[in-house]
Amino acid sequence: MNREVTETGTREVLAARGLVKQYGAFTAVDGVDLTVHAGEIFGLLGPNGAGKTTTVNMCTGLLRPTAGTVRIDGLDVEREGRAAKRLIGYVPDEPYLYEKLTAREFVHFMGELYGVRSRLDERVEELLNYFGLLDAADNLIGGFSHGMKQKTGLCGMLVHDPLLLVLDEPTVGLDPKSARLLKNTLLTLAARGRAVVLCTHILEIAEAICDRVGILDGGRVVAEGTVEGLRQAARGGSAESLEEVFLRLTGGDEEGLVVEALISS
Amino acid sequence: MNAVAHDAGTVLRLRARILSRLLLPRFTPEAQRVAPYRLLAMLVVGGTLLSLFGITLGHFLSVAFNGQSLRPFLLPALVWSPTAAAVGIFFYAVLSLSATFTYRNDLSLLMLTPISPRIVLADKLFAVSASFSVLMLVVALPDLVGAGRALHAGMGFTIAALVVVLAVPLPAASLAMLLSILVLRWLPPAKARAGTAVIGTIVAAVLSTVAQTFGDVTMRLLWGNVDVVPAVWPGHALVAAADGQIGPSVLYLLSFVVLSLGLAALAIDRAAYLLASGWAVYGEVGRRSSRGAVRMAAPRRTEARARRPEWWPVVRKEWLTLRRDPKLLAQLAYPLLIEGYTFYHAFGNPFTAHPITGRLARFFAASLYLSSSMTALFLLSVLALPIVGREGRSLYLLGLAPVRAGYLLLAKVLFCLAPVVALLEVLLITMAARLLGMSVLQTVYVSAVLVALVTALGCWLVCVGLIWPRLTSDGSRRQVHGTALMVGPISGGILCTVIGFLLAGSFADHSASSLAPYASGAGIFVLTGGIVALVFRIGPRIFHNLLTDDRRPV
Ligand SMILES: Nc1ncnc2c1ncn2[C@@H]1O[C@H](COP(=O)(O)OP(=O)(O)O)[C@@H](O)[C@H]1O
Ligand SMILES: [Mg+2]
Numbered sequence: 001m002n003r004e005v006t007e008t009g010t011r012e013v014l015a016a017r018g019l020v021k022q023y024g025a026f027t028a029v030d031g032v033d034l035t036v037h038a039g040e041i042f043g044l045l046g047p048n049g050a051g052k053t054t055t056v057n058m059c060t061g062l063l064r065p066t067a068g069t070v071r072i073d074g075l076d077v078e079r080e081g082r083a084a085k086r087l088i089g090y091v092p093d094e095p096y097l098y099e100k101l102t103a104r105e106f107v108h109f110m111g112e113l114y115g116v117r118s119r120l121d122e123r124v125e126e127l128l129n130y131f132g133l134l135d136a137a138d139n140l141i142g143g144f145s146h147g148m149k150q151k152t153g154l155c156g157m158l159v160h161d162p163l164l165l166v167l168d169e170p171t172v173g174l175d176p177k178s179a180r181l182l183k184n185t186l187l188t189l190a191a192r193g194r195a196v197v198l199c200t201h202i203l204e205i206a207e208a209i210c211d212r213v214g215i216l217d218g219g220r221v222v223a224e225g226t227v228e229g230l231r232q233a234a235r236g237g238s239a240e241s242l243e244e245v246f247l248r249l250t251g252g253d254e255e256g257l258v259v260e261a262l263i264s265s
Numbered sequence: 266m267n268a269v270a271h272d273a274g275t276v277l278r279l280r281a282r283i284l285s286r287l288l289l290p291r292f293t294p295e296a297q298r299v300a301p302y303r304l305l306a307m308l309v310v311g312g313t314l315l316s317l318f319g320i321t322l323g324h325f326l327s328v329a330f331n332g333q334s335l336r337p338f339l340l341p342a343l344v345w346s347p348t349a350a351a352v353g354i355f356f357y358a359v360l361s362l363s364a365t366f367t368y369r370n371d372l373s374l375l376m377l378t379p380i381s382p383r384i385v386l387a388d389k390l391f392a393v394s395a396s397f398s399v400l401m402l403v404v405a406l407p408d409l410v411g412a413g414r415a416l417h418a419g420m421g422f423t424i425a426a427l428v429v430v431l432a433v434p435l436p437a438a439s440l441a442m443l444l445s446i447l448v449l450r451w452l453p454p455a456k457a458r459a460g461t462a463v464i465g466t467i468v469a470a471v472l473s474t475v476a477q478t479f480g481d482v483t484m485r486l487l488w489g490n491v492d493v494v495p496a497v498w499p500g501h502a503l504v505a506a507a508d509g510q511i512g513p514s515v516l517y518l519l520s521f522v523v524l525s526l527g528l529a530a531l532a533i534d535r536a537a538y539l540l541a542s543g544w545a546v547y548g549e550v551g552r553r554s555s556r557g558a559v560r561m562a563a564p565r566r567t568e569a570r571a572r573r574p575e576w577w578p579v580v581r582k583e584w585l586t587l588r589r590d591p592k593l594l595a596q597l598a599y600p601l602l603i604e605g606y607t608f609y610h611a612f613g614n615p616f617t618a619h620p621i622t623g624r625l626a627r628f629f630a631a632s633l634y635l636s637s638s639m640t641a642l643f644l645l646s647v648l649a650l651p652i653v654g655r656e657g658r659s660l661y662l663l664g665l666a667p668v669r670a671g672y673l674l675l676a677k678v679l680f681c682l683a684p685v686v687a688l689l690e691v692l693l694i695t696m697a698a699r700l701l702g703m704s705v706l707q708t709v710y711v712s713a714v715l716v717a718l719v720t721a722l723g724c725w726l727v728c729v730g731l732i733w734p735r736l737t738s739d740g741s742r743r744q745v746h747g748t749a750l751m752v753g754p755i756s757g758g759i760l761c762t763v764i765g766f767l768l769a770g771s772f773a774d775h776s777a778s779s780l781a782p783y784a785s786g787a788g789i790f791v792l793t794g795g796i797v798a799l800v801f802r803i804g805p806r807i808f809h810n811l812l813t814d815d816r817r818p819v
Contacts, residue, residue, distance in 0.1 A: 023815060060665060061664070061665070061813065062661055062664045062665065062812070062813060063813060063814070063815070064813045064814060081667075082667045082668070082669060083667070085665060085666065085667040086667040088665065090665055092661060094658070096657070096658035096659045096661070097659060097662070098582065098586060098659055098662075100585065100586040100589045100590065101582065101585055101586065105585055109578055109581070109582050110662070112573070112577070112578035112581070113578045113579070113662075113666045113667075113668060114666065114667060115575075115667065140589070156662075
């Protein structure tokens with residue numbers, strides 16, 4: 001992480017406006033606005049099928065929105081795709097990597113693909129070492145466990161030092177030690193001015209590290225703000241309990257759990 | 266006996282149902298009603314087309330050789346071509362059967378039923394063998410009919426050809442079954458398919474060498490007598506039939522059929538025994554793969570490297586992936602092997618001393634072009650057609666990359682073209698210069714034509730695979746849609762034919778003092794250039810859409 005980003009808080013790293021995605025007649029994402037600033041960890045919460053993956057796929061340029069625009073640090077993802085993509089790192093929930101490459105070759109390949117030219121070999125070694133993959137670095141990815149694949153994917157996505165790092169359900173498959181490592185990594189990245197978007201349905205993580213969260217349900221953002229702010233908004237509102245507020249927002253039992261976790265701390 | 270009949274009946278009904286699904290895809294009552302007629306129409310039209318092809322081929326051969334000096338060329342070819350076909354079938358049957366024993370898990374299901382394992386395995390063996398018989402009916406029978414016509418052979422020859430075409434796949438498939446069962450016994454399941462492919466290639470190469478060497482030797486020593494090497498019996502049957510000697514022909518054929526059935530019985534019996542005794546594995550190929558360390562590329566320079574082209578990393582990745590895919594490597598190696606032997610046999614000993622001229626030269630030039638372009642088509646079908654689909658679920662990585670779709674396309678095309686061009690050029694230039702005594706200028710011209718053809722073909726096939734990829738395929742299953750498998754090779758074949766005609770046109774007699782030869786030559790480059798331009802005009806758009814639309818599996 002050799003490039004320091006000084007200007008934090010005001011710099012809009014991700015600005016999604018009016019994102020809509022329709023699959024035939026079905027609207028998976030229905031008018032989502034997201035803003036994530038430099039130095040911020042943003043949690044995108046929501047039950048299964050809420051549209052989290054679809055939303056971040058559109059934000060990273062992997063999926064063309066039916067309507068709406070995405071800007072990465074001011075660059076339009078569709079029209080200035082190449083420049084915008086240089087700034088993004090994305091680890092999807094199922095990290096499909098090249099099974100016939102070794103971990104080291106893969107990270108190196110990603111570095112070359114992103115045009116990293118200075119100190120590429122050192123960076124690859126540093127990252128592999130940092131994520132504890134050095135011992136397995138010369139093994140084919142095809143033989144890796146889910147967690148190892150995820151860590152390899154992360155190495156591949158950090159090698160070009162992205163300004164915006166997007167992680168979809170990153171802790172599925174990670175052991176506690178790796179999960180802790182990941183959290184610390186994200187905090188460090190944010191402290192150095194990078195922006196992080198984290199999709200999850202597990203609340204402890206969001207609570208522990210997210211500066212702000214957005215709750216997505218049925219393709220719409222039903223609540224957005226700091227964890228503390230959401231909690232207070234719910235308390236200060238009507239006589240309803242927070243749990244009821246969230247259940248009403250998301251209309252699902254899963255979100256009930258979300259709420260409980262938010263209150264109890 | 267009754268139980269056997271019952272088991273066989275069950276398996277046959279199952280097979281019939283699978284077949285009817287395949288041939289009559291829609292199960293609406295209307296489709297059911299017209300299905301038999303459709304099938305009949307397909308058979309009639311297909312049969313007519315194929316016989317027309319055969320007759321035309323025979324005619325062309327007669328014209329090319331002026332009806333005279335044909336026997337010295339065709340008779341040896343008749344002897345060894347069924348053997349060559351059997352070796353090729355053996356190789357693909359190894360691939361297909363090792364899949365039957367591993368990936369396609371209906372075998373383990375069938376083995377759990379009370380049906381006798383022998384019946385189940387017999388069904389598998391005959392299904393594989395029959396599929397190759399169908400292929401031979403379409404591909405080889407018209408050629409044989411053509412050869413028969415050129416030799417002025419009678420009806421007996423056609424019947425013998427039919428029997429040969431139907432019978433040759435069976436012993437090849439039986440041997441393949443024996444081999445794959447044995448290999449699966451020794452290999453860990455995860456490596457089974459790749460391993461059998463490699464060993465299959467080696468065995469096929471050895472068999473091909475032995476068979477062809479013997480084919481040659483026995484032909485010289487025992488011409489007219491009974492040959493003791495079974496591999497060339499079908500060939501001898503054909504030759505005898507072509508000469509109108511029905512007796513020897515029937516004898517060779519009968520012996521071959523009996524031998525084939527014996528071999529099939531042996532293969533079924535051994536396979537059933539090995540499977541039942543737990544000696545061989547089946548149906549348990551998991552996602553496991555080697556955990557052993559893989560040799561790393563040598564450490565590279567650490568200082569800032571020179572700016573590499575955008576497509577470079579993708580080409581490098583393709584190479585790293587390819588060299589660890591023994592199945593693909595084996596598939597690529599095989600046509601080269603066959604090619605080498607074909608050249609050796611067709612142009613070997615008698616002609617190297619003095620260049621061929623006249624009509625004969627034209628015939629050889631034509632077959633040189635035919636086999637080079639077919640090799641290119643085959644190699645590129647294996648290499649270029651699935652090269653986008655091979656990305657599979659990892660395609661999102663290219664979608665994330667800050668690389669223009671046009672460069673991704675270029676990387677894929679370059680990776681496919683480089684080896685094929687290099688290989689064919691070497692082959693062609695050697696043959697053309699040595700055999701046909703072509704001038705330097707002519708050789709340069711022909712190799713330029715070949716480069717143009719391979720380039721256009723490669724671009725086109727990559728593009729076809731890009732339009733119909735199958736990204737959800739895992740591992741070694743088919744990576745493009747059936748449509749691409751149809752459209753790609755067929756359109757490629759048409760392109761090869763058209764270029765072939767233009768090439769022939771550009772060598773037409775200059776005495777006519779017309780511009781036609783030049784126009785013909787220019788046409789080649791205009792056509793191929795146009796295809797390349799078209800692919801790079803529409804391809805990047807299609808690639809970009811593939812990377813960003815809903816078809817990409819998430
Ligand atoms: N390619 C697709 N075609 C049709 N529907 C889709 C496709 N991808 C996602 N969906 C639907 O969109 C909705 C949102 O999916 P997703 O974004 O994956 O949810 P999440 O990640 O929040 O669990 C789901 O109902 C899913 O079924
Ligand atoms: Mg998801």
